Structures are given as C-alpha cells and as structure tokens.
Amino acid sequence: MSKLAVAGATGRLGRHVVDVLAERGHQVVPMSRASGVDIITGQGLAEALAGVELIIDVASWHASEQEAATEFFRTSARNLHEYGRKAGVAQITMASIIGVDLATAGFLAAKKAHEELLLSGSLPVRILRAAQFHEFVGQLLDWRQGDVAYMPVLPAQLVACRTVAEELVDLATALDAPGAPIPEIAGPRKETLAEAAALLGARRGIKVVGVDGSGMPDAEIAANGGFLPSPHAKLAGPTFQEWLDIQP
Incomplete structure (x- = not known):
C-alpha cells in the first residue's frame, strides 16, 4: 500500500x-495547521512529505472572495x-469543481486558476471535478440573516462528500492516468439549491424562499446548466434526501 x-x-x-x-490500508499523513503543517508558510511541510509517494490536495480557502482565494491556491x-x-x-491529485472552466468570477474562478497553477508545476497532476456537496447546503443555511433563508433556484446535482472522497482516492491510486476529458x-x-435547502430547512425550522440567484457570480452560466455534470460524469448516490435521512 502507498503512503x-x-x-x-x-x-x-x-x-x-x-x-x-x-x-483501504494506506499509510496516511494528514496535513493541516492543526497537525503542525502549513502549506502556505511551508512550516512542517518537508517533514510531513518525507517518504510520501502521493499527495491529495483538498485544501481550500475559507471565503468566496476571488483574489484572496486565488492567492491562497497560488x-x-x-x-x-x-x-x-x-x-x-x-504525483498530486486535486479536487476541483464541475464547470470551473466556464467560470469568470468568484470562488469558482479561483478554483479555475488553482487547476492551471497545479498543472503548470513540475509534478504530474490528476484532477477530479465534483458537483457541489450535500454538506454545502447546510453552510448556505448557516450564512442566512434572520429567520428566513433566501436560496437560489439554480440547477445542481449535489453529491455526498464521502462519495467524492472515494472517487478521489480511486483516481489518486490508479495505476494509469485518466485521459481527456477531466473526470467528474x-x-x-x-x-x-433551493429545493435541497427547503428539505434541510424543514428539519431545522428554517423557512426557505427561492430566489433567482442573479446576484451570484456567473449566475447566468449556472442557470443555463453550466455547472451541471457533463455526459461523461460518474453519477453516484446517495441523493440529498437519502443522505439527509441518515444524518444525526
């Protein structure tokens, strides 16, 4: 097994x-500031990578502001x-987002830059593009102001984090690199997003009101399905409702 x-x-x-x-029996080196490894300052990074064969990069910036996120990824x-x-x-394997190649603003544009920056480096890079996570819906509800959550009526094909993690590990440890197009x-x-948020909101006692999402970055692209999976994408459950039913 690999390290x-x-x-x-x-x-x-x-x-x-x-x-x-x-x-799956692999030797894992968790890298985070909590474990004394900072991929931005480099603190502890050399020690953490000693003997490591493969890196999986799922580190992310905590806010949606494009310039700050891009600098983090750079x-x-x-x-x-x-x-x-x-x-x-x-090799490095990274998690990205479906549709980033179309993005022009906001966090998605920063992830587009992240792909380009990693691909321009000296090590081979594999990319998995994922749909928005089931877990993202709760984050959107947490960002609300007041007792009502206004959620965009924009199409999505939400996926569970666990499902993405399994696919990402498969990609990272596969003997052969995938060809074009980038796997999804x-x-x-x-x-x-509004429909999913309403299901979660009902559990939390939060009223959800659907809005057109026109204030969001690249809302027109999203409305036209630009961030939905391509025909070659792998589709895997659970659905949002199934996932919600097993949450504590």
Whole structure:
C-alpha cells in the first residue's frame, strides 16, 4: 500500500479522504495547521512529505472572495510542487469543481486558476471535478440573516462528500492516468439549491424562499446548466434526501 499525504485533512472533504485511505490500508499523513503543517508558510511541510509517494490536495480557502482565494491556491500549489519534488513525491491529485472552466468570477474562478497553477508545476497532476456537496447546503443555511433563508433556484446535482472522497482516492491510486476529458463525479438527481435547502430547512425550522440567484457570480452560466455534470460524469448516490435521512 502507498503512503499518501492529504493537504486540508481536517476540512469538509479532507476528513472523508483520510477515512477512506485508512480503511483501504494506506499509510496516511494528514496535513493541516492543526497537525503542525502549513502549506502556505511551508512550516512542517518537508517533514510531513518525507517518504510520501502521493499527495491529495483538498485544501481550500475559507471565503468566496476571488483574489484572496486565488492567492491562497497560488501559494499552496507552488509549495506542494516545490516541497513534493524535493521529497520525491510522484504525483498530486486535486479536487476541483464541475464547470470551473466556464467560470469568470468568484470562488469558482479561483478554483479555475488553482487547476492551471497545479498543472503548470513540475509534478504530474490528476484532477477530479465534483458537483457541489450535500454538506454545502447546510453552510448556505448557516450564512442566512434572520429567520428566513433566501436560496437560489439554480440547477445542481449535489453529491455526498464521502462519495467524492472515494472517487478521489480511486483516481489518486490508479495505476494509469485518466485521459481527456477531466473526470467528474456528481449525484444521481438534478435539483435546485433551493429545493435541497427547503428539505434541510424543514428539519431545522428554517423557512426557505427561492430566489433567482442573479446576484451570484456567473449566475447566468449556472442557470443555463453550466455547472451541471457533463455526459461523461460518474453519477453516484446517495441523493440529498437519502443522505439527509441518515444524518444525526
């Protein structure tokens, strides 16, 4: 089994990636500031990558502002390549978002830059583009002001973090690199963010009102299905409702 390092190991997706790797018998090096490894300053990075064969990069910026997120990804990409090359790492696998190649603004545009920055480095890079996570809906509700949550009626094909983690580990550890197009993973059901939020809101006692989402970055692209999975995407459950039914 391989020794893999996970950048962003304590994040929403990273926790699942660590779990999947451990369950499959791999040696895992969780990298986060909590474990003394900072992929931005480089603190602890050389030590963490000693003997590591593969890196899975699921580290993310905590806000949606494009410039700050892009700078985070620029620095993290540079450091992972530089320290990884010195450590003899064979490859980096990153999690991205379906539709980033169309993005022109906001966090998605920063992720588009992230892909480009990683691909321009010295180490081979594999990319998995995922739909928005089931877990993202709760984050949207947490951002509301007051007792009503205004959610965009924009199409989505939400997917569970655990499902993405399994696919990401498959991609990272596959013997052969995927060809074009870039692989995608999404949930089995097309819905709107507002519909999903209403299901979760009903459990939390929050009223959800659907809005057109015109104030969001690239809302027109989203409304036209630009961030939905391509025909080649892998679709995997659970659906949002199924996932919600097993949440504590």
